[in-house]
Amino acid sequence: MxxxxxxxxxxxxxxxxxxxxxxxxxxxxxxxxxxxxxxxxxxxxRGELPQGWRTPADLGGHRRRAARHRRVKAALAGVVVLGLAVLALNPSLLPGHPWGDGPATGDPATARRLPAETAAPTAAPGAAPGAATLEDPFAGSPAARWQEGAESVVMPPAKATGVFSRQQVARALEGTRTLLVDANVAPATLRGAQPKAALGVLDPLQPELLDDLRTSLRDPGEEDNPLLLFSRFDPEETRVVGDRVRARGRTTLEEGERGALSITADYTFVYPVTRADEDSTEVTRAVVRRVLRLEMPDPERVVATPGKLMIKRYDSQWSNGGCGTADGWAHPEFPSDPHGAAPSGGATVDPYDRSGAVGAGGECGVFSRI
Structure with a gap:
């Protein structure tokens, strides 16, 4: 059996x-x-039996996969913890600033900068806390929330206008920006150097303009005052704190007369200054608002240099330093000066009020704040 x-x-x-x-x-x-x-x-x-029919042959591999899985989880947990720590130290990295916008003080590390100006303001900006120091030269000024340096001069998007293509308009806007930055922000210009880049964007075929501007820079006087277009401080008397300049404004464009591209630039520049003496700690500010109307003529109608700009009009309004001077330098006054920090007489002007026309307060008015 x-x-x-x-x-x-x-x-x-x-x-x-x-x-x-x-x-x-x-x-x-x-x-x-x-x-x-x-x-x-x-x-x-012969490999005809399933793996592990007698013994758990894959036990080691299983353990290795489990250990690898634990290591991956631990690494991911570390990344999450690190990310939370970074956000805790820098909450501004999150969209919308979930923990608030921060105080509007002159401290660039905490002040939230304003977005670019896209329309004419309807009122003057509010008061700002603090007082200017060498470490925080924009404290107490609305400019504490403005952009700084060349980045403060923002151009609008280029678009085809009249007979000019988008590329031609873009070149005109870049020339406008070069003119504004080199004339009002460049450290060399502020110390009295020739603003070659600014002059270089202007059309040499515009009668007498370049000659007049160069004369004003070389031999300034009451009739040839470079401060009408350029910002300059006598380096033997005054220095801009850290070469720091802040500005706010806007540029608009439209089709002008006889097919020209018409560009209007309206900007306010703020300069924190101290005395040239290296030991000086007293800080004040000089402010200038400039409105320029530029044109790129239609080459079919006007004799002009392609790609160059012509200045049709330029106006400026200085507060503290650039008013009534004939030597080509702005001379800001300090609170400790005998006459205080403002000229006497004239209408009162808020140098930060961009809602009205430039010069509305008179050429040499008293500034309400600085």
Missing amino acids: SEHLSDEELARFLRESAEGTAADAPKEPSARARMVTARLREQEA
Whole structure:
């Protein structure tokens, strides 16, 4: 009578035999058991049995995958913690400033800068706390929230206007920006150097303009005053604190007369200054608002240099320093000066009020704040 074993019985028999615990294990395996065992070993050698049929052969791989998974989770957790720490130290990185906009003080590290001006203001900006110091020269000024340096002169997007393509308009706007920055922001110009870049964008075919401007820079006087277009401080008397200048304004463009591209630039520049003496700590500010109307003529109608600008009109209004001077330098007054920080007489002018026409308060008015 042949003896048939099920797979489960055979597996249990082989396991108990290996462990020496089989209660009814024969001392000598039967011929059938030896045959089955040999067949299973041959199948295992050929790879015909599933991995781990006798032992957990993949246990090491499983453990390695589990360890790798734990390491990935730990790394991701570290990234999340680091990101939260960065946001806690720099909440402005989140859109909308979820913890508030911060105080509008003169500290550039905490003041939220205003977006570019896109329309004429309807009123003067509000009061700002603080007082100017060498470390914080814009404290107490609305300019504490303005952009600084060349970045403060922002041009509108270029668009085709009249007979001029978008590329031609873009070149005209870039020339306008070069003129404003080199004439009012460049440190060399502020110390009296020739504003070559500003002069370079102007059309040499415009009668007498460049000659008059160069004369005013070379030999200033009451009739040839460079301060009408350029900002300059006598380096032997005054220095701009850290060469820092802030400005706010806008540029608009439209089709002008006889097909010209007409550009109007209206900007207010603020200069924190101290005395030239290196030991000086007293700080005041000079402010100038400039309105320029420029044109790029239609070359089919007007003799002009392609890509150059013509100045049709330029107006300026200085507060503290550039009014009534004839030597080509702005001379800001300090609070400790005998006459205080403002000229006497004339209408009162808020130098930060950009809602009215330039010069509305008179050429040499008293400034209400600085």
